[in-house]
Amino acid sequence: MKLDLALYGVNVYIVLLTFLLTAVLWIDSSFFNGPNIANLYGYLPLWLSFTAIAANIFTFMIAMALEKVKYKKVYLYLVLFPIYLLSWYPITVYAFFTQNNKQWSHTEHTRVVRLEEVQSKQG
Structure with a gap:
């Protein structure tokens, strides 16, 4: 449980670091006739990258099958999942630079x- 919480907390910084490194590699490749920065992608065969992507998608499909997801539409959302992941890059960058801005507003609970009511609607 503690390891899971630690990984969850560090995930924001992993996403930020991944975004920055990816941006640096793209800029190097696009504007400076790269790759001028040594990276693993230059040494790996292309088929290995596609295998890693396929394994990642397969893992999500297996997880959904184990959870017994019945709606076929959910499986189609896997196509949109990379776009969802890309949307987290600007959010993470913004959160990193505004993490010390703490403004709390009270949520008033009115009902x-x-x-039993929640459980009856789930089942």
Whole structure:
């Protein structure tokens, strides 16, 4: 549990670092006739990259099958998942630079929801 929480907390910085490194590699390749920066991609065969992508997609499909997802539409969302991941880059950069801006606003709770009511709507 503690490891999971630590990985979850560090994930923001992993996404930020991944975004910055990817941007540096793209800029190097686009504007400076790169690759001038040594990276792993220059040494790996292209088929290995496609295999890694396929394994990642397969892992999501297996996870959804194990969770017994019944809606076929959910499987189609895997196509949009990379776009969703890309949307986190600007959010992460913004959050990194505004992490010390703490403004709390109270949420007023105006209704009571019983556990039985929630469970009846789920099942």
